[in-house]
Amino acid sequence: METAFALTGKGYVLLAADTTAVHSIIKVKTDVDKIKELSPCLLMAYSGEPGDTVQFAEYIERNIRLYHIRNNFPLRPPSAASWIRRSLADSLRSRKPYSVNLLLGGYDTSTYMPHLYWMDYFGTLAEVPFAAHGYGSYFTLSLLDKYHDPEATVEEGIATLKRCIDEVSKRLVVSPARFKVKIVDKDGVREIEL
Amino acid sequence: MSIMQHNGGSVIAMVGKDCVAIASDLRLGVQSLSITSDFEKIFPVTDRLFVGLPGLATDVTTLREQFRYRVNMYTIKEEREIEPQTFAQLVSSTLYERRFGPYFIEPVMAGMQKTPAGGYAPFIAATDLIGCLNFAKDFVVAGTASEKLFGVAEGLWEPDLEAEDLFETISQTLLNALDRDAFSGWGAVVHVITKDKVITRKLKGRMD
Numbered sequence: 001m002e003t004a005f006a007l008t009g010k011g012y013v014l015l016a017a018d019t020t021a022v023h024s025i026i027k028v029k030t031d032v033d034k035i036k037e038l039s040p041c042l043l044m045a046y047s048g049e050p051g052d053t054v055q056f057a058e059y060i061e062r063n064i065r066l067y068h069i070r071n072n073f074p075l076r077p078p079s080a081a082s083w084i085r086r087s088l089a090d091s092l093r094s095r096k097p098y099s100v101n102l103l104l105g106g107y108d109t110s111t112y113m114p115h116l117y118w119m120d121y122f123g124t125l126a127e128v129p130f131a132a133h134g135y136g137s138y139f140t141l142s143l144l145d146k147y148h149d150p151e152a153t154v155e156e157g158i159a160t161l162k163r164c165i166d167e168v169s170k171r172l173v174v175s176p177a178r179f180k181v182k183i184v185d186k187d188g189v190r191e192i193e194l
Numbered sequence: 195m196s197i198m199q200h201n202g203g204s205v206i207a208m209v210g211k212d213c214v215a216i217a218s219d220l221r222l223g224v225q226s227l228s229i230t231s232d233f234e235k236i237f238p239v240t241d242r243l244f245v246g247l248p249g250l251a252t253d254v255t256t257l258r259e260q261f262r263y264r265v266n267m268y269t270i271k272e273e274r275e276i277e278p279q280t281f282a283q284l285v286s287s288t289l290y291e292r293r294f295g296p297y298f299i300e301p302v303m304a305g306m307q308k309t310p311a312g313g314y315a316p317f318i319a320a321t322d323l324i325g326c327l328n329f330a331k332d333f334v335v336a337g338t339a340s341e342k343l344f345g346v347a348e349g350l351w352e353p354d355l356e357a358e359d360l361f362e363t364i365s366q367t368l369l370n371a372l373d374r375d376a377f378s379g380w381g382a383v384v385h386v387i388t389k390d391k392v393i394t395r396k397l398k399g400r401m402d
Contacts, residue, residue: 086259089252093295118229123252124201126222126230137227 001174003136004034004045005164006103006116007148008129009157012185013105013114014192016161017045018136018176027177035182038064039074042106043184044084047133048121049099056091056098060084077106077115081125089123097121101133107184114185132164139171140164154183162194195225197250197298198323202377203235204337205246206368207304207318208351209330210360213388214316216244216304217368219339219399221380222251231380231401239265240275241392242314243305244385245285248337249323250298257299260288278305278317282327289325296323300336306389314389339375346371361386361395369399 004017021029035045036057042064046057063083068074075083081104091098104117118124118131130144147160161181169175181192205218222233236246237258245261247254264284268276276284285301301321306314320334321327328334333351335343346367355363365384372379382397 085252085255089256092252120224122200122250123256124222124224125255126233126251128230131229141227 003134005132009152045103081117085125136168201251203248204339204378205302208333211354213357214304215364217384219378246302253297282319286325338377342371
C-alpha cells in the first residue's frame with residue numbers, strides 16, 4: 001500500500017516513497033519514481049489517486065520551473081509550499097478536486113536551513129521535523145517520535161529511515177517491495193541507494 | 195465524523211477589566227492522528243486585535259490570508275487601522291459570501307475598541323461558519339472542545355478581572371477543557387491584550 005515518509009537532519013531532508021503502481025489487487029510496476037525534483041534544492045513526494053498524482057505533480061513542476069526561468073532564481077521552500085498549498089486549496093472547491101497528498105522537502109540556500117512540509121489534499125500545510133503519508137504513517141510516526149534527531153548526521157538519518165522502512169515491511173499487510181530514497185541538502189538533490 | 199471535527203482545535207476569548215484575552219490549543223490532527231503540536235490558530239490583525247480561526251485547517255490558512263488581504267486593503271483605502279467592531283462585520287460578510295459552500299471555520303475575535311471619549315473598551319465576538327455574529331459581554335468559545343469550554347468558563351469567569359487574573363482564568367479554563375477533548379490539546383497559546391501592550395505566553399499541556 002502507498003506509503004511516503006520524510007525526516008529532517010542537520011542541513012538536509014531525506015524523503016522516501018514506495019515504488020509500486022497498483023491497479024486493483026495487481027502490482028503493475030515496481031520501479032515508479034514518486035519523488036519529483038522541483039528545483040535545484042526542492043523535492044516533492046506525492047501519493048493519492050492514480051492519475052491525479054502525476055497530473056498535479058507535473059503541473060507544479062512546470063510552474064516552479066517557469067518561476068525559476070523568469071526570475072533567474074528558484075522559489076524558496078516556504079514560498080513554494082505556500083503556492084502549492086493554495087493550488088490544492090483552490091482545487092478542493094472546484095468541480096473536480098485533485099486528491100493528492102504531498103511531502104515537500106527543501107533546502108533554503110539563503111538561510112542555510114532545511115525545510116520539510118506535510119500537506120494533504122485539503123490544502124492543509126504544516127512545517128514538521130518528520131512526516132508520513134499513507135498506512136505506513138501509523139507505524140513510522142511513532143518510530144520517528146522516538147528516534148528522530150534534528151541534529152543527526154546523514155548517516156544517522158539514513159539509519160533512522162531504514163528503521164522505518166523495515167517496520168513498514170514487517171508490519172504492513174500489503175507492504176511495498178522497494179523504496180526510493182532521495183536527499184536534499186546544500187549540494188542539491190540526489191538519490192540514495194540503500 | 196463532521197468536517198468541523200476533522201483537524202480538531204479550540205479557541206476561547208474572555209473580557210476582563212480594561213483588557214481582553216484570547217487563547218487556543220496548538221494541535222493539528224487528521225481525525226485521531228496528530229500531525230503537529232505547533233499549529234497556531236490565532237493571528238494578529240492590528241496591534242490591539244486578534245482573530246482565532248478554529249475549524250478545518252486548510253480554511254484556517256485560506257481565511258487568514260483572505261483577512262490579511264482585506265485588512266491591508268482597508269488600511270490603505272481608509273488610511274487608518276481597522277477597529278474591532280468593523281473587523282467583526284468584515285469577518286461576517288466574508289463568511290456569508292460563501293453561504294452555500296462555506297469555509298468550515300468559526301472565528302473568534304478579541305481586541306480593544308476605541309471609544310468616542312478617546313479611551314479603549316474590551317471587545318470580543320464570535321461567529322458561526324456562515325458569519326452569524328455573536329457579541330458577548332463575558333466570554334466566547336469555538337471549536338471541538340466548545341461544550342467543555344462553556345462549562346468550565348461558566349464556572350471560572352467573573353467580571354472585572356485584572357490582566358494577570360484574566361490570564362490565569364483563561365489558561366485554567368482552556369487547559370481543563372482541552373483535557374476532556376480528544377481532538378484539542380498538545381499545548382496552548384494565550385494572548386492578553388491591554389490598551390498599550392500584548393502579552394503572549396505558550397502553555398505546556400498534556401501530550402496525550
